[in-house]
Structures are given as C-alpha cells and as structure tokens.
Amino acid sequence: VKKLINAPKDAVDEALKGALLAHERLIMALPDTPRAIVAKDGPRAGKVGIVIGGGAGHEPSFWGYVGRGLADAAAVGNLFASPPPGPILAATQFADRGAGVLYIYGNFSGDVMNFDMAAELAAEEQIAVRSIITTDDIASSPVESRAARRGVAGNVFIFKIAGAAADRMMPLDTCESVVRRANARTYTMGLALEPGSPPETRRPSFDLGPDEIEIGVGVHGELGVVRQKLISADESADLLLDRILAEMHPSEGDQVAVLVNSLGSTPAMELYIILRRVRQRLKARGIGVHSCLVGPYYTSLDMAGVSLSLLHLDPELAALLEAPCRSAALTLP
C-alpha cells in the first residue's frame, strides 16, 4: 500500500507536528512533553479539566477535540498504543484548575493501566481525578458484559458532552455523572471494506477477500465478529442500525444524534449514502434526529469502512451537545 510518509518510525511524530502547526491558534504541546497537547483557550480557574487520550492513528482524534468547549488536554501515544503515564500526568497538571480533572478514554487495557498509573501519581499531588472509560462499541462484547466493550468513535459525542459540561462550570461530580450517562447512552458499530496498513509494514493488518467485509471491527486493526459478502450501502446501514436500536430501544419521539464516521479512506459520497439510509430508517421509527456528523472523525489509519454511532439524547445531553465549541475537528458557533 502506497503512503505519503517519510521514515515509517517518524510518521506519528511528524503528523503530530503537522497538526500542531496547522492548528496553532487552538492547540500546542506542553514544553518538554511533546505528547501532551493542550488547549490555548478554554482552561480556566474553577473549571473541571477534561483530559482525553489514546494511541495515534485515529487522527483527528485526539488533538482534534482539544479546545474551548471540548477537552483541555490530550495525551497521545504511539501508533495504536496508549500514552505512558508521563504525558497523561503532565496533561492532568495543566488541566487542573482547582476543580479536579476528568479522564475520558476508550476501554483498552493498555490505556486503562497507563491512565490508572497517571491517576495514582496525580492523587499524590492532591489532584482529584475521575476516570470515565468509554464502552460504546456494541460489537465488542455482549450486552451483559458492557463494561468489557471497546471505546471507539462514539468518543466524539462523549468528549463533546464532557467539554460542554465543564465549560458550563459544572462541578466534578456533576461532570462525571453526566458523562457517565453519555457513555451509557452511546452506541457504535463499525464495518470494514479493507483493513488499514500501518506505516511500518505498509501491509493490510488482516486479509479480506475481494468481495468480503468484516463486521464489528475495532479501530486498531482488530478483527470483528463476523465476515461476510459485500452488501449494499442500505443493507450495511441497516445491519449497523438494527444492532444499535435493538440495544437502545428508543421510544417514538426520542431524539438521537448520529455520527457516520469514515474509518480512514472511505470518501464522503459513501458516508452520505449511509447517512441517508439511517435517516430514512429513524424517521420510519418515529425517532427524531437532533444533529448529524458525517466524516473522518475517528479513524483507523487508512482503513476503508464506516462506523455508525448514535447518542440517545435526553434534554440535558441535547443542550450540552449543541453548546458552542472550537477545536480542530469540531467547531460549533
């Protein structure tokens, strides 16, 4: 697979440098901690600090969601690898403005252990830290073991809710509980047409036949739950949506927010065809759509495929979702 890179081992750092330059009005790296990316505007005395993070390869996540009304800081690891406690702690120290800090990150054991270690170190410095481990990927574990699920593209909604809650100066307890509710009400499922290829190998991270798709993939090249023949866009949308609705069981008149996410190389035309079907189906079920995001919001290198995320809103979550924010990947006026 051809790639526009230099030395493969430099890809993550060079892309991050590019992002810091491209968005220099919004974000910067902490001096001496290049993997701790912080917001230039937003953090302020008395506001709960929001710290997010995870591996590289999901661009524009995580730095793309750092800014006013969103996260205060992000710790970024190597390709698909958790950041170590060092940058997480530095991000925490920056984000702490006396009201405590909320960690939000996907449920992967590497991330859990590293964020936990950082939280232990922060506790030694008397910084109050709460951790929300996101678990929106419904394909990754049955509903009975929801806590074992991966955290994937639904993070975008959860980050947004958290950023807005903190921006409204809600105290740590309130932020924590509203974000926990957002996580519990966010459902994601993805499918891949082609695996992504890491810069090191430039080879697909798994093999798919010329007519096959993989349902339920993760965002690190993990296999999904089942492999099948390529189906149409409408069938693909139905497959993802049916699984999500079966868990969410919304009532008529409920509101949802929708994210149709490119896993990397799927272009806008295909995403919007999917979105159209999702909207048709939701309308038929009498479910209102508060807002839609369509695009490469949470990627897995150059994987071809799509994930669908729905956030089951309630009035408070809806208000937080539409609150203004300004970041590299998401700006609401």
Place this chain on the structure above:
Amino acid sequence: VKKLINAPKDAVDEALKGALLAHERLIMALPDTPRAIVAKDGPRAGKVGIVIGGGAGHEPSFWGYVGRGLADAAAVGNLFASPPPGPILAATQFADRGAGVLYIYGNFSGDVMNFDMAAELAAEEQIAVRSIITTDDIASSPVESRAARRGVAGNVFIFKIAGAAADRMMPLDTCESVVRRANARTYTMGLALEPGSPPETRRPSFDLGPDEIEIGVGVHGELGVVRQKLISADESADLLLDRILAEMHPSEGDQVAVLVNSLGSTPAMELYIILRRVRQRLKARGIGVHSCLVGPYYTSLDMAGVSLSLLHLDPELAALLEAPCRSAALTLP
C-alpha cells in the same frame, strides 16, 4: 474496488439526499429543482448572490460551501459532469436579491458552456451575472496560458473570499474584482497514489503501477503531466511546493493560506505529514502562514493522493479569509 453504495446510478442522488439531511439546518434543495442547493441563512436583500457549482464526486464540494458567509447557492451535476443550465438558472434566481450574482466555477468546457447558457437566460430576466472561471491548477497548462488551466481545490479559498466579500455587502463590481484577484493569486497542484473508481465501473479510472504516482492529476480522473516512482512525503511536498513558489514568487514577509487536501482516500496522518513539511519550507523562505486547512475539502471520489493549494494573501484577502462563515464543510466563528 469495494464501495458502500446501492445501485451505482443512484449514488449521486442518494449522497446528495444524505447531505441535505445531515446539514438540514444549513442547506436545502429548491422545490422542483433538486440539484439547486441553497443556503437557509445568508441570502438577503441588497447582497450580491454567490452561485457556485460543478459535477458531483467532489464532496463536500459544492454543497459544503453553501451557507452564511459563503455561497448562497450551488448547482450540482452528475458525476464529474456540469449541471445543465436549468438548476444554475434556478440557483441564480434564488441568489439574486437585487445586487446581481457572481458565478464561480472551475474551468472545464462543460461547465463553461452550461454556466454561459444559464447566464444568457438570466440576462433575459434582467439579472446581472458575472462569471469567474477559476484556474488554480498550475499543472494543467503552462503559465503563458493560465486561462486554460483547470479550477480545482483552490476553489475553497476562492469561494471563501467571495462569500465574505458579498457578506460585507460589497457591490457586484467590487466582489468580482476581489474574487478575480483571489483566483489570480491561488495556486494548486496535486498528485495521485491511486486513481479513484467511479461507482458505475468500480474500476480505477486509470492504471498506476504498484510503485508509481501520477503528478499533476485533475479532480475527474484526468491524467497528470508525468508519472514517476513513489517518493517520500517530504519529497512530494517539495515537488508541489517548488512548482507553486516558482510561479507565485512571494517576497519574504508575505502571507499565504495553505490547503492540504485529500483527494478522497488519503487519511489525515499523511496530510499532516505533508503540511508539516510545507510549513518548514515556508518558514525557511520567510513566508508567513495565515491559516491552514487540512482534510478532504475537494475530493475526487476515492482517489488516493493530495493536492496543495496556496493563496498568496494581501491584507484585504486575509481579512476576507478569516471572516466568519457557517457551512457544512467550513465554519469559522
């Protein structure tokens, strides 16, 4: 090539329907003219109307640049095919609020003829129409025949300047001359790692060897000017930037805006590696960077590759570029 589509012939209409649903707060189709997409907010008495357009397959262009502070309407054709005069005329009638209408579209003979026919029809209705045919693609013709060049991703800058000028209630003459200047000062060049595949054929629109790239490609599957071995990201960036700077010949201290555009399937990581190099090089030349756009702003289906656009700013263009706007693809607070 696998695609998330239904019947190939429906892909353009279905994607457009998805876009209208996803961005229903911002845009809508004119009743009875589904290919004329208009802004819900922005058009108003005495404001020059901005009408843009071209073929489908460049999503989020063109509907993505319709909104307050940007275009008032867009006419969208079939895949890589100009809209006929009908929707252009309807867009023109909608956008005309007594101050005349500016057409802005890329220099392709199909578009020129269709927009000209629409302008003739508009003239019969006493609507003052001026046409700016964009010509930013420096690979498509030598500098001596600049007027023969294609209009490609640099359109994003030109649309933005036009939208801001009209939003400031500048009269038609002034809008026309400032947008003409923006076009004259915008330079784009692209390269492809893999061709895109139209939904109808699902086959690459041209053949490239496993180690080859095509330099100077257009955005409709047109071949470029030369084919060569895959080179590194830095070399690719240098190749594009050198050609652009050789024509622009900026002075030290000049300001530019930069767009690193994905042609469809190239993911953010690679775009930001390119951006980083461009920024290094500009810094070394003493050229200031006003702002950067990085992402799939003007695509060519699922082509893998990148285009680089530079807008050589002057103070007025810089002010217009940073004016607020709100659209599906570009929002500045």
Place this chain on the structure above:
Amino acid sequence: MTQLDAQQVVFLFRVIARRLADARVELGALDGAIGDADHGTAMADGFAMVVQSGAEAAARGTAAGDLFAVAARAFLNAVGATSGPLYASAFMRAGQRFAGQTTIAAEELPAIIGDFAEGIADRGKARPGDKTMMDVWAPAARAASLAAEGPLARLDRAVVAAEGGRDATRAMAASVGRAARLAERSLGHVDPGAASAAIIIAALRDGLAPHLSGGHN
C-alpha cells in the same frame, strides 16, 4: 418522396442511440486515455434521453419537426459534459430548419449534418485541427452538402469523411477541451468526441438508407 413522421424520426434517434450504447465502453476508454472517461456515458445516456423524451413527445402529438428542440433540452439536461451543450446546440440548430413540420422529407434529413456542424461550432468555437468532434462534423458537413449528388450518396460520402476526420485526430495534439491539458501526451490517441461523431453519422446513414432507396438523384 418519402415523408418521415414523428414516430419515424424517433426511430432514427433510436438507431443512433443504440449504436452509441454499444460503443459506451469503447468511447469511455478513449476518453479515459486523454480525458475523464465519461464520454461513453455522456453520449449513450444523452441519446437514450433523446429517445425517451422524443417518444413521449411524439406520443403527445408533437410534430416531427419539433422533436429536435425536445431532443436539445433532453440532451442538455442529461449530459453535463462538454458534449451536452454542444449536441444541444446541434439539435437546436436542426430544429430551426424543421420547426412546425408534421412530417419531414427523407431527402431533407442529410442536411442536419450541416446543422449539427454549425450548432457545435457556434457553441464550442473549436476549429478543425483542434482535435475535437469538429474534426468529424466539419468535413462530414462539407461532404453532405455536395449538391450534385443524391442524398444517399451524400450520406455515404459524409460517412467516409467522418471516418477520415476521426482517424486524423490520432495525429493531432489537442488544443481545446479537457484533453488540451495533456498537450503532446494526447498524440497517438483518437479523440473520443470525434469517434462518437463518426458513429452518429454512420447510424444516420444506415437509419435513413431504407427511406432513400431511390439512390442518386
């Protein structure tokens, strides 16, 4: 003197449409080499819409001579490529000749080659040698206008001239249209618009031949 009614004019369009549909892939490939690969789609879909709208209009009782204006609109709306407005202008021009006629004399129809050439030239401003469809339409129009011969013979000559014009584009470097950006790289390739023009002219001849069995005037 054979007169064609609206149904028969639509049938003539259908003959052309079928040939273009058969050539869809080949025209697409020619355009792929020096353009954007859509010329097969443009011509096949454009003429399919001409047939469909023509048939609907004929069923509504539209006069034979007014079908050309119907065809122009249909082609324009179906085809956004350069060939859209060019053939729309071509049909429009031919429509001016026959406007209002309920039937058209078969002998009169070869003249539309000249109308097409003029309509395309006016809209596109290309000239022979630019490597476009004009390299076919211009010599074919000249051949079709030789008054000394009967209509079928003129059509035969037009077909030969069209083929010659088409083949000549292979040695030209494009200076108009999308392929102009390739400059010398377009050398060695037949122009797709020239190829489809030659198909139209041959189909016109074959579609009219049964009505012109009289041969030379």
Place this chain on the structure above:
Amino acid sequence: MTQLDAQQVVFLFRVIARRLADARVELGALDGAIGDADHGTAMADGFAMVVQSGAEAAARGTAAGDLFAVAARAFLNAVGATSGPLYASAFMRAGQRFAGQTTIAAEELPAIIGDFAEGIADRGKARPGDKTMMDVWAPAARAASLAAEGPLARLDRAVVAAEGGRDATRAMAASVGRAARLAERSLGHVDPGAASAAIIIAALRDGLAPHLSGGHN
C-alpha cells in the same frame, strides 16, 4: 559466588532484547490473529529501550540493583500497549529486591521470575487460564522457586514450565485484554504475551547459565 555488575546486568537485558527482536515478526503475527498485531513491536522496542537506558545509566555509574527501576521507566515510556505497564510493574518489583546493590549475586537472579509474576499479577489482575502472559509467568515462577534445587536447574524447570504454559494458551478462550473480545474466536491461537514471556524466560536462563556453571547446589 559470581557477582554481576551493572554492565553484566545490562548484558543480560541485551540477551533478552536480542531474542525478542528476532521474534518481532512472529509475535506480531500471533497478536494479529487475536489482537492488534503490535506485540512484536511492543516487546522488541520496549526491551531495546531497556538496554539503551540501562547502558546509559550504567555508564553514569548507576548501581546494578538500581537498573531495574531504570528499566521499568524505560519500558513504560516506550510501550503504550498493555504489556508496557505490566512489564514496568514487573521490573519495578524486581528492583525492590535489589535496590542499592552495586553487584548482584548470579544465584539471586532466578528470583526475578517470581518478582515479574507478582508485578504483572498486581497490575493486570489476570489469573492463569485467562489466556495471557500470566499463563507463563505463574507456572514459571512456581518452578523457579523450588528451593530443593540449584539455580540453573530451577531456571531449566522454569523454561519448561513456561513452554508448557505458552502452549496451553492455544486451547484457551481469552477472557482478559484485547483478545477477550474475540471470545471463542481466539481458540486455537497461542497468546502472544505468553509467547514473549516464554522467550524472556529462556533468554534469562541462557544469559545466566555461564555465571551458574556450578550447576546443582
């Protein structure tokens, strides 16, 4: 009784690092089958950083016993995968045993297998049968702790136990870590973390053997 100085401890790390570097692709493939394909990179790069930081620290005069804490930090910063904090905790635990010692008796070093097992268990909370590296570290630690034998024999037993534990993971369904999402789909695959753990234990044995030539106590 052979005493290892800081340089020699770094050399021991180097033996392990080399084996893991050789196994990089193979470990990546094991992880590709049931995880995210990065375990080869994680272990090879992690131990490479352990060697580099250890060598720098030794050159600065750091005591042999303090190199384990250095290794812990290096591993943690180099590896963001699950194995990062796990091996960092392992090194940390071993470091508590030797803290401050300028040299370490070769006979004492097999005990780090038990330290590693404890550090990993504390941090990861996995238990034997979960299809993780604990399926290697736990039985190896038991084997290495049999007081009745000499250190080399205990290491030999640990190697055998490690290999058995590794092979046993093939028949397990993962219930911890990334592979747990595959559930039954992980059956039939060797756990990558178990495979790398077996490599480390074998390398440790081979690296210590020259210092333990005395054999049975």
